[in-house]
Amino acid sequence: MTMSGGLALKSNPAPIVACTIARDVQTFDLLIDDIEAELGEAWGDLNFLEAQAFLAQPEADDLEFVAVAVDDADEPDVEMICRVIAQAKEAGVKVILVAEDVSPPILHRLLTAGADDFVPYPLPDRAFHNSLERVRGGQTIATPEQAEAPAAAPQAETPPAPEAAAPDAPATPQAPPPEVQLQPTTTTMGDRVIFAVQSMAGGSGATTFAVNLAWELANIDKKAPPSVCLIDLGLQFGSAATYLDLPRREVVFEILTEATTMDLPAFKQAVQRYGDKMGVFTAPADILPLDIVGPDEIAALIALAQECADIVVIDMPSTIVQWTETVLNAADVYFATLDLDMRSAQNTMRFIKALQAEDLPLDKVHYVLNRAPRGLDIGGKARIKRLAESLGITISTHLPDGAKQVTQACDHGEPLSDFAPKNPLRKEIAKQAKALYDAMKAEASAT
DSSP states (O other): OOOOHHHHHOOOOOOOOEEEEESOGGGOHHHHHHHHHHHTTOEEEEOHHHHHHHHTSGGGGGOSEEEEEEEGGGGGGHHHHHHHHHHHHHTTOEEEEEEESOOHHHHHHHHHTTOSEEEESSOOTTHHHHHHHHHHHTOOOOOHHHHHSOOOOGGGGSOOOGGGGOTTOOSSOOOOOOOOOSSOOSSOOOSOEEEEEEESSTTSSHHHHHHHHHHHHHTSOSSSOOOEEEEEOOTTTOOHHHHTTOOOOTHHHHHHHTGGGOOHHHHHHHOEEETTTEEEEOOOSSOOOGGGSOHHHHHHHHHHHHHSOSEEEEEOOSSOOTTHHHHHHHOSEEEEEEOSSHHHHHHHHHHHHHHHHTTOOGGGEEEEETTOOOTTOHHHHHHHHHHHHHHTOOOOEEOOOOTHHHHHHHHHTOOHHHHOTTOHHHHHHHHHHHHHHHHHHHHHHHO
């Protein structure tokens, strides 16, 4: 299968019509759920300092409303928050105030600063929806007592008995699902596909992206999930095992050095299961020289993985080695992760020149910007544009900063979807996984 990374993954983000303004919006997860239910992806998030800068720009005129979320820890900054609310009103933007454990005098100051409506946190059922309707309808501000009242629902006065919720439930518990084996599924997926991930500079999130992309693909289809094999070729400091809390087996060294003569059962013994849904071929237990394997061994290893998995995700070392060409030629999409800094820009330029000198397929390389500026950061967008133009590339995948939760998930040995499913980085990687999977299905149906 030959996939076009740009076509498969190019996203058209929805225009931003609203934003949350908070010290850390991740502490208001119920607000995130409600605003996503109302707007999908047509919203952004800002902290209070960023909000002051953005609301002074002409782009703020496109906003329909902002949700200012505060708690008791924000009380010392009430003057700054009042200025943000007043600034939003001057820009003609509606303001919904979301407050948790705020003292009455502080709440009164925030309301009189110009907020159009108020809802308490944790959000009562449909409270944010009703507040948004009031704001859009031009109604007057709701009092705290009105905001705390749940939405009218006459049918809820006589709730059904708990046992009536599932009258057809079986009397005996269902047996647990059988263990998922590492083998191709019976679904019509066409050729097996390979996705490789390489960092353009240390710390640009290549392993985090590879591990979480593989896990999202393994869970992409609940009815007929594809089989996925993650291969960590960071022979010296590969971290996939750490990020998934898996041991490093001595047999990995034997498989790597004797891959050309190794059979499929031996390879499967070296592959560990994670979550009964994904196979993982970890980096070796000891630090090995990168030239201990050559193109033939890597080609044989990839062939073995393709025999038993629909999707192979390869986490590459940041160093360019003799067998980098082997992986690049075999891959359907070759992700290159970079940051928005001069170090990544220079390394990416050298990477491009190296591929051009060897006449390697540059069209397979898909550039992924890690810690990308958020949608409301106008200056950040200009920097991305200048970076892409100076390198002569297209950066169509922008990964947001997942902040401390990413490090915490890696330290706990869990994918982001399990540790922090609402994390913005996890959501973006899930979108990329879906785009890849949809492209795979489309090409399979076309052949």
